[in-house]
Amino acid sequence: DTEVTQTPKHLVMGMTNKKSLKCEQHMGHRAMYWYKQKAKKPPELMFVYSYEKLSINESVPSRFSPECPNSSLLNLHLHALQPEDSALYLCASSQVGGPVTQYFGPGTRLLVL
Amino acid sequence: DAKTTQPPSMDCAEGRAANLPCNHSTISGNEYVYWYRQIHSQGPQYIIHGLKNNETNEMASLIITEDRKSSTLILPHATLRDTAVYYCIVRGLAGGTSYGKLTFGQGTILTVHP
Numbered sequence: 001d002t003e004v005t006q007t008p009k010h011l012v013m014g015m016t017n018k019k020s021l022k023c024e025q026h027m028g029h030r031a032m033y034w035y036k037q038k039a040k041k042p043p044e045l046m047f048v049y050s051y052e053k054l055s056i057n058e059s060v061p062s063r064f065s066p067e068c069p070n071s072s073l074l075n076l077h078l079h080a081l082q083p084e085d086s087a088l089y090l091c092a093s094s095q096v097g098g099p100v101t102q103y104f105g106p107g108t109r110l111l112v113l
Numbered sequence: 114d115a116k117t118t119q120p121p122s123m124d125c126a127e128g129r130a131a132n133l134p135c136n137h138s139t140i141s142g143n144e145y146v147y148w149y150r151q152i153h154s155q156g157p158q159y160i161i162h163g164l165k166n167n168e169t170n171e172m173a174s175l176i177i178t179e180d181r182k183s184s185t186l187i188l189p190h191a192t193l194r195d196t197a198v199y200y201c202i203v204r205g206l207a208g209g210t211s212y213g214k215l216t217f218g219q220g221t222i223l224t225v226h227p
Binding site: 004090107 | 147220
């Protein structure tokens with residue numbers, strides 16, 4: 001099973017709202033990732049977690065707050081977003097070390113009004 | 114991680130082989146070549162990866178030149194469902210400051226025609 005699930009599939013939020021995106025995998029992977037993809041652009045890395053600890057933050061604004069409560073779950077908390085943050089948010093997971101292969105979820109399509 | 118260059122778009126007739134090229138002339142000895150694809154509005158899907166030798170799996174074949182400066186992804190019998198953006202990515206082993214990072218280029222839009 002190489003499935004990564006993400007909820008919700010679609011999300012519409014106002015600039016003053018607080019919302020969370022959720023990602024789950026049961027492949028035993030200990031690395032998890034958040035990517036952001038704008039329309040007609042390639043995905044861009046936001047965060048990497050390894051063994052539930054934040055390993056990489058690609059200078060993402062603080063209105064995006066990641067959380068990894070356990071080895072299977074990854075959250076992205078959203079607060080005071082801007083319309084330009086509207087995008088497809090992708091979660092991925094992989095083994096740790098070696099020529100790792102990342103497996104992606106279907107994404108959450110976010111619209112900020 | 115080394116930079117890759119891919120044609121922006123390609124066409125292929127259904128049932129024929131699709132050969133997608135990728136140049137990675139600055140690849141270093143410990144960097145792997147990965148291929149992913151992204152069908153419209155879905156998450157990227159892993160296809161195949163290789164280091165030096167040619168690789169084949171149930172989805173595709175990966176041919177890497179002897180000098181490792183370029184590679185070709187081959188979909189042997191393309192179907193309409195293979196229409197997608199195909200990304201060629203070069204990266205080293207996970208670890209260090211580049212830990213876990215996949216850097217996507219613009220990719221190749223492959224359109225399979227009936």
